[in-house]
Amino acid sequence: MGIQKGEPGYIKAQKTKYLIWTIAEFAIVIALVVLGYIQTGSRLNLFTVIAVVGCLPAAKMLVELITIWPHCSIRPDIYQEIEEKAPLLTKAYDLVITGNDKVMPVDAFVISGHTVCGFASSQRTDGAKLSAYLKEMLKNNHVEKVTVKVFHDYTAFLARAEGMNNIMTVDRPAGRERENTIRQLFLAVSM
Secondary structure, three states, X not given: OOOOOOOOOHHHHHHHHHHHXXXXXXXXXXXXXXXXXXXXXXXXXXXXXXXXXHHHHHHHHHHHHHHHOOOOOOOHHHHHHHHHHOOOOEEEEEEEEEOOOOEEEEEEEEEEOOEEEEEOOOOOOOHHHHHXXXXXXXXXXXXXXXXXXXXXXXXXXXXXXXXXXXXHHHOOOOOOHHHHHHHHHHHHOEO
């Protein structure tokens, strides 16, 4: 079934998928043009028309590849450490949040009740803008009173995640619907 959005390695898998599809689609377009030229001896044929129309999905795939190419998946050692230190929390990895005016990659989010913490290793991510955007997005989707904090410092993020996990060991809620709703909303605004 492959790696799903929100799982570690998603960005890397998407890059591979988009690269393969882009090459395949442009190869089909080129093959159609060559086949039409060989059969008719002219560029003016039905195969060329089909090839031109085939450029649209190929170009769309190329745009997807160009958009995701600069972003990286979470490092496996960081993923393992988060899983060890915060096993009780709801987590989402490898997200590229597409906000109003910016695209901001986030390595990991941990969610517990009314608290969301994120770790962004990329300096392109503006933690304050991303936090404000996510809080507004959650409020617009009727998920209110949520604290969102995005860290660039991995040690501070891990300490916060560990603290949230410790609270969960003592005060474990009966249902995790709210956390799953927040996670699904984050996945919805991510590439």
